Amino acid sequence: MKKLSRKEREYRTRREEILKAAESVFAQKGFHNSTVAEIAKESEFAIGTIYQFFKNKEELYYIMMIEKFDLLYSTLLTGVGKNIKCSEKLLCLVEIVFAFIEGNVDFFKVFTWELNVLNSNMNNRLKDQLVAKHFAYIKLISDTIKEGFQEGVLKKGNADDLSTALVGMMNIFSFNWIYNQRQDSPKSKAPIIVNLFLNGAIRGN
Amino acid sequence: MKKLSRKEREYRTRREEILKAAESVFAQKGFHNSTVAEIAKESEFAIGTIYQFFKNKEELYYIMMIEKFDLLYSTLLTGVGKNIKCSEKLLCLVEIVFAFIEGNVDFFKVFTWELNVLNSNMNNRLKDQLVAKHFAYIKLISDTIKEGFQEGVLKKGNADDLSTALVGMMNIFSFNWIYNQRQDSPKSKAPIIVNLFLNGAIRGN
Amino acid sequence: MKKLSRKEREYRTRREEILKAAESVFAQKGFHNSTVAEIAKESEFAIGTIYQFFKNKEELYYIMMIEKFDLLYSTLLTGVGKNIKCSEKLLCLVEIVFAFIEGNVDFFKVFTWELNVLNSNMNNRLKDQLVAKHFAYIKLISDTIKEGFQEGVLKKGNADDLSTALVGMMNIFSFNWIYNQRQDSPKSKAPIIVNLFLNGAIRGN
């Protein structure tokens, strides 16, 4: 661990401050609606100073993301390593991720899709309509799960949590397929997902 | 079902064509990097014509989304209704969603986060770095699952699918908490998720 | 006076209706903020129909103005001719012009300067400020006139009317000079104006 000069230490501190400001601004407005001027103001540096630390807005965005991911990753690595049994490791892993998210809401908000970021004052009605459609879709699933409770085939539990979990799985497989050429088609994954959802991953079920 | 005049039919057709073009353009570039001029060109109409059908770019975006959601929803409703058993319904549901996504890649791409939409020619290296971080994170999870195979506690299967599914569940609970005030904190959901992942939803496990 | 065919008569009627609508719309919003679509709607004709009667928006504007001027002129000609003495003629003339204006407010509004026509919701404060400056200017003049009352040199009367009249004379000489090359400079007209204002046009004063 090299000892840093005062210059170097100050440089790092400023850089961190800018990254923090960027995270906050990007989280509130998304990439496209955030201006470099805002980030400058939030960080209490001049616009030009931002450009001394980062080549451009896009680089600032990427580096902020990468560093956050790094932090999450190293936290996970240490945390998970403290457990021995697989099931304990998994629980620990999920807990660390969630704790990280609760402690870095701004960062996670940056992942938001563009929709959430439209200025839409005028189109609030349309936005509400879209949200309503989404809820109807979720409700269809949770209603099906409630039927499973009635039918006696599913353990009684929170139907919303279960439907949320199922949707989460569907979404991620869809994304992966869309943005990764090599992935199998989602359709082929359907039985796997439903099977996992119903029987779980543990041997013996 | 009222019979539509030729005028009305033509109007609808044109509107559909614009919506299709918008879907395609928005999917490729995201909302902010798409220009109305591009949508006009793609749809083979003049710029001004777009504005005869939609008040502005934002409205075009929302309406495109809403109509797609409507279509998915009604397809689901009919499809799921044909089954009786809960587990069959769920499989059917997942299959319909996946079939819809495979048939509407453009639409689904629109949901993408802004990151995927940056012009980044310059910053491709950074983007790759970020993707690498993400894969390392996923790998940590799938490695843990592979340990579960070794340990004999988990049914042998595709570790990538399982880790993907787990991440999908974590993500969606995080999103819901971030964008919904009333939701319980993710941390409290950790045991539920891990339990579902391990034991499944079926009664008796 | 040729007798007109029905066709011809209908043509004239439609034309009048369009001109009337144009007058009303132009008066409310000025030339630049009026759209042909609005004039079409006001006149209850289609946009295309407007263009059957007038080559373009500008021509519609000019012809509307010209026809109104014609009407005023012929009204004046008949009215003034009924008097014999010059002073009666002048009074009659002023009265006819004023009656015409009161009966054709819309038309006269069209003469407005662009200032009155700005959309300025945002800039209302600035507009008010400008109006205030103008009033200060007028007040300076009427105060000077009031001093004349005190001094005993001016017949007691309405200082506002007198200052308004003076400003009206100054304005018109300025305009004429600005838009007519050949006119004498306003400066040379100053004594004439002040003399007329003080002594009037009648012989003997």
Add this chain to the structure above:
Amino acid sequence: MKKLSRKEREYRTRREEILKAAESVFAQKGFHNSTVAEIAKESEFAIGTIYQFFKNKEELYYIMMIEKFDLLYSTLLTGVGKNIKCSEKLLCLVEIVFAFIEGNVDFFKVFTWELNVLNSNMNNRLKDQLVAKHFAYIKLISDTIKEGFQEGVLKKGNADDLSTALVGMMNIFSFNWIYNQRQDSPKSKAPIIVNLFLNGAIRGN
């Protein structure tokens, strides 16, 4: 009088330059036919720079007007104050206004009505026709005044000047009535105007 920093002084200078350019461009083309790009070019600044000094085109317009008015007003105030007798004050006042107008032709042109501002290459014939109508109207008045010369009731003088003055008075009373609810109807002002025109404001006439 605070001493200004170099920065502040430079800022003011640039601002003045933009205002001067705006005055010139607006004077030539009117508000609506002037583009911000033209003003930028005329002032030798970039478009964006204009927006650093003024929120938008409209604000630029208003502020330019207000500052000119301020200048005229303060010039008047000092100038008129140097005289004691009312009639001298009035003459001085008129002379200052006229001198100001001669020195600020651009500014005064800005007051122009929209008519003068139409692009009318195509419609020059119509514009000429309209101007002709206007002259006919003026001529009617000046002819009446000439009759007054013949009749011996009016002091011999320049009939054009007299008719111009009369029209100026009529116009301003009409404007004030149209744009000020509370004002008396023009018709009621007719005798006042004619009386002023004939007898002047001086006591004893």
Add this chain to the structure above:
DNA sequence: AATGAATGAGTCTTCATTCAT
């Protein structure tokens, strides 16, 4: 090294005019 004023390319949106029906 830090600053922030200046830059101008880029984009949404409007609206006069045309022309196929």
Add this chain to the structure above:
DNA sequence: GATGAATGAAGACTCATTCAT
């Protein structure tokens, strides 16, 4: 002759980036 949907040129305004101080 009447219609009004389609057109696309034009213009206000924004904001990432530069560079002189």
